[in-house]
Amino acid sequence: xxxxxxxxKIGKRIPYEVPxxxxxxxxxxxxxxxxxxxxxxxxxxxxxxxxxxxxxxxAALLLGYMILYPDIKSESNQLAIQSQPVGQQLNHKKQETTxxxxxxxxxxxxxxxxxxxxxxxxxxxxGLSAVLADLTDEELQQMATMLKxxxxxxxxxx
Amino acid sequence: MKELMTEITDSEILGMLKDPVTRDxxxxxxxxxxxxxxxxxxxxxxxxxxxxxxxxxxxxxxxYRHAGSFRGESKIFTWLYRIATNECTRFFRKNKKWAxxxxxxAEKMSVEQSGTDSENSKAILFKFxxxxxxxxxxxMIVFNLRYYDELSYEDIGKILNSxxxxxxxxxxxxxxxxxxxxxxxx
Numbered sequence: 001x002x003x004x005x006x007x008x009k010i011g012k013r014i015p016y017e018v019p020x021x022x023x024x025x026x027x028x029x030x031x032x033x034x035x036x037x038x039x040x041x042x043x044x045x046x047x048x049x050x051x052x053x054x055x056x057x058x059a060a061l062l063l064g065y066m067i068l069y070p071d072i073k074s075e076s077n078q079l080a081i082q083s084q085p086v087g088q089q090l091n092h093k094k095q096e097t098t099x100x101x102x103x104x105x106x107x108x109x110x111x112x113x114x115x116x117x118x119x120x121x122x123x124x125x126x127g128l129s130a131v132l133a134d135l136t137d138e139e140l141q142q143m144a145t146m147l148k149x150x151x152x153x154x155x156x157x158x
Numbered sequence: 159m160k161e162l163m164t165e166i167t168d169s170e171i172l173g174m175l176k177d178p179v180t181r182d183x184x185x186x187x188x189x190x191x192x193x194x195x196x197x198x199x200x201x202x203x204x205x206x207x208x209x210x211x212x213x214x215x216x217x218x219x220x221x222y223r224h225a226g227s228f229r230g231e232s233k234i235f236t237w238l239y240r241i242a243t244n245e246c247t248r249f250f251r252k253n254k255k256w257a258x259x260x261x262x263x264a265e266k267m268s269v270e271q272s273g274t275d276s277e278n279s280k281a282i283l284f285k286f287x288x289x290x291x292x293x294x295x296x297x298m299i300v301f302n303l304r305y306y307d308e309l310s311y312e313d314i315g316k317i318l319n320s321x322x323x324x325x326x327x328x329x330x331x332x333x334x335x336x337x338x339x340x341x342x343x344x
Contacts, residue, residue, distance in 0.1 A: 007286070007305070012305070014283070014287070015280065015283040015287060016201055026211070027189045030214075030218045033219055
């Protein structure tokens, strides 16, 4: 070949060298670079990064809010109760009273321990006396009439 | 013989590159096959190893990204050489004073520490590279592709988008200039 003959004396050697292991490492290195610069891979990476940042931010905000306003839960319960109809509020109060009585029963120790039924009965009597004390004479009269005339109340009493 | 039977062809590698499932495996196969000739093609033009490494990576990254749109009208290696050569040309544009300063080039060049090379042959290799680097850009590329890579004028034509006759003329002028340089610097 003419090409070879022209510079036969020189040959095809090159006076350059490469660092050891260069060709072994370059393949994997290039693949990693190619993947990083691939638009599809980049798009999904950006999406995941955005999502993780948003999640972290939301968690941090929630945590901060909970630290700054620790009573927010009880306040919100209170608000919920206030916004309920009167009948439901009474039910809620009843539940609260029962819960309180249970707690009272638990807290009482040793000699002070009272049977649960008895405690509830006492509380109920106390509640009834308070209600009766608040009633006017006329209201009391009405209630008495109602008790006499109402067949269901009389039936349960019997 | 068995190895020859199982050796994967360029078109099979291209098929792997186009399939998202086998894309990475195809890429590794392609790099294993062509990283060395492409690296040396770049290195002969650019001289610096660091720059040649960057351009080599860039070349294969381009292949990874655009393999899907490669229609296979030309051979895969001519496509690779074309991308690499374009990257080198871009590098020349960015670094206009590149390697024209023989002092800088001498620093970048490191003569192989082979025991069989005499001082004289080292000097000849060095001078030969300097002679090539003095050539105009296109002549230098044509000379390297023909002389070192032993590519046909048809393949070089596909790489550089030139006619065979133009390339032959380029090669002829390049050879003459190199000879003259070697005589002048003997």
